[in-house]
Amino acid sequence: MKMNTKKEWVGALRGALSDQQVSVNETILEQHSKDESYHAASTPDVVVFPISTEQVSAVMKIATEYEVPVVPFGVGSSLEGHTIPYDHGITIDFSQMNKVLEVRAEDFLVRVQPGVTRSQLNKELKKHGLFFSVDPGADATLGGMAATNASGTTSVKYGVMRDQVRDLEVVLADGTVIHTGNLAAKSSSGYHLNSLFVGSEGTLGCFTELTLRVYGIPEFIMAARSSFPTVDDAVGAVVGILQAGIPIARVELVDEPSMKQVNLHSDTSYKEQPTLFLEFHGNAAGLKQDVDFMKEIVAEFQCEEIEFETDNAARVQLWEARHNLAYAYVHGYPGKKLMVTDVCVPISELAGAIRYAREELDAMALIGGIVGHVGDGNFHVLLMIDMNDEEEKTKADELNEKIVMYAIERGGTCTGEHGVGIGKQKYQEKEHGKALLVMGKIKQALDPLTLLNPNKILNTKS
């Protein structure tokens, strides 16, 4: 950052936007100093609230002229410090760019501004018999979800955020506005910028518009809870279901401690055993055949109870309970902070990886549970940490690292859906090797002054 120019560049921002759109209010700065994770807070110098692509472009031009770092911000629900401005500067809050711009029902596409949240979008889509599939735990913004390549419970059938993005409008570091894709279902034209920008965590540009793929609400949906004596049995059943080619729409593992949190927080009385939450989408006849087959498979793995939820309200309750699980832990342990591991491994390695995580968790005597999108090989250890207890913090870091190393050594990844932010940066070299140099060259080519969310994903400290 150039010296002694803060007054100048804040003045320039006030010139480009209206006064209410440029805030140095302490409460506002504080709200933009943290995310939902255990990572240390740090305030921006200024928060701006643009309402248009042109305004975002104007902000980026000022940032480039004065060499001020910029962090894009949705609702701050990230879990690895993505939105925390450690280098201060400008935070761009996209909450005022929150319109669903166009629903193209015949094309199964929707065009939205980045500040639209997933629940807001689904409310709008329901009128058209459509839904948006990606459902992280938080009611995140679609801009933030694209920035981290978020996923959730449905990716085993519908894919992750990257699979839904047909086009992004992106403001680059110098203020240039580009489109990364088009409206066609497929393309072999030029380099695939859509997929490069999805998951770039604000380090390559700011998203100002997204065109996303949506789906027709299935004719028939059936949800189920299936309890097992051990986590191993539950994971075995998932592998069996996948091997059998049963087209499952959701399959979530919730371990025994986590089922206890579910019941405490969600006013349910589910059996407190390792449980799979399942869902099937399709037509009535096909589903019946699939479910009958699934029942045979889970029986082979000592399934102790299987409860079907055909009633819509019970089904909604089941998935809300699952989605609120991280918050259940947070509320259950006041004063502690949430640390969530997020590895994803090949399915053949899943049972071993979860067993290893459980054993290490028990050996360290930390508080936590295991949940996961096990159809993808992605699972989380939810750890509740006292940030004033150095020993506990160190143990949690060690556990995270052990689980990450186990995954990477078996062809997996340090993060299946939460992203790198600041928390997973130290594992990037181990995971990507020399490919990290290629990522560095791309970053350098597109953001030569290192202004866009500096030191996230890649270590850009000299």
Added chain:
Amino acid sequence: MKMNTKKEWVGALRGALSDQQVSVNETILEQHSKDESYHAASTPDVVVFPISTEQVSAVMKIATEYEVPVVPFGVGSSLEGHTIPYDHGITIDFSQMNKVLEVRAEDFLVRVQPGVTRSQLNKELKKHGLFFSVDPGADATLGGMAATNASGTTSVKYGVMRDQVRDLEVVLADGTVIHTGNLAAKSSSGYHLNSLFVGSEGTLGCFTELTLRVYGIPEFIMAARSSFPTVDDAVGAVVGILQAGIPIARVELVDEPSMKQVNLHSDTSYKEQPTLFLEFHGNAAGLKQDVDFMKEIVAEFQCEEIEFETDNAARVQLWEARHNLAYAYVHGYPGKKLMVTDVCVPISELAGAIRYAREELDAMALIGGIVGHVGDGNFHVLLMIDMNDEEEKTKADELNEKIVMYAIERGGTCTGEHGVGIGKQKYQEKEHGKALLVMGKIKQALDPLTLLNPNKILNTKS
């Protein structure tokens, strides 16, 4: 290219590889001077036949040292001049790197060398009850298919080549070897290099190994041919089927002139009317319900005949006939060359785009037919051109351009699956606008000497 060094760099290649792996034989050079398209031929100086990643890396190091252009080559089935070495230099022929290295059935993954062809892979996978979904017309290599982001008849259900690539081993311009991904079903770690390299047409690196997603052979498969009085009716039926949420695995349009070519070439006696070739994958009960629903929809669009092929041999014949259609045209018009348009448009624009293409084709009195992967909005006009007839060539170019402009103006793309090569380069700016500058920066960052397949996709002539 540095001056007066050809003898030196050919010598260096002979030093790094064995003598038989470095060819300057005229017949070999001539075989590597063209692809399956109408684009003008041009010979390389040398063709090398590496057998390992190390040898490819050695070749790239020599190419960089002597500043010699390099073109990777699979079987030369590209349709836009991708593999034609207009700047001469080294062609790397991957035909000796043709091993299926590993089948990880439990993970639904396979690891292959780039010279493996799709039919070779499927033969191997069948032993495991698995199949690879992407099926372009040609029996292309998997390396070539990844380089162009190929697709085919099944992408409406299983996705395109990019969706199947879990990891690539890539040799960069300077000989560095990287891996772009991992074995996990999803990842939010680092920039998504997989998708950037898929579709890069040899301009960013050479693929030396691919890890690909494969699928279980469905329990039940049903194919059908459905004839309509007009192309408009057939396209209307496709839109209706998609809107109804019927999970179709394949839906191909073949127009009346093309059905005639099918019958001439494939010894079939299908009705010579605009036809949809359809396929459904699933369980028996679900499929029955889907097909009953589908019948109601096609009936609304004046379907004149619907023939189901439940017999496996008849089903195979149906899809071979479809796959061989381009060759049917080529054999049907000896002396002429094939030019294929390849636009992809949003589904809502498909009927209009095909109608427009047919009208322009008729107005220009060119020989050709329309076929397409209409579930994706992707269609081809197959044109047979006399390359000695300048007027016909000009007309064909004009037609191609008109169809491309129509598509781009409606949110589509100039190429749905064939890639840019040299043929679609002139449309890149119209389609991508300022995003083309970003692509140029990425190319410059990864291939600063412009050695990798120069002047393909991007205009890299100074």
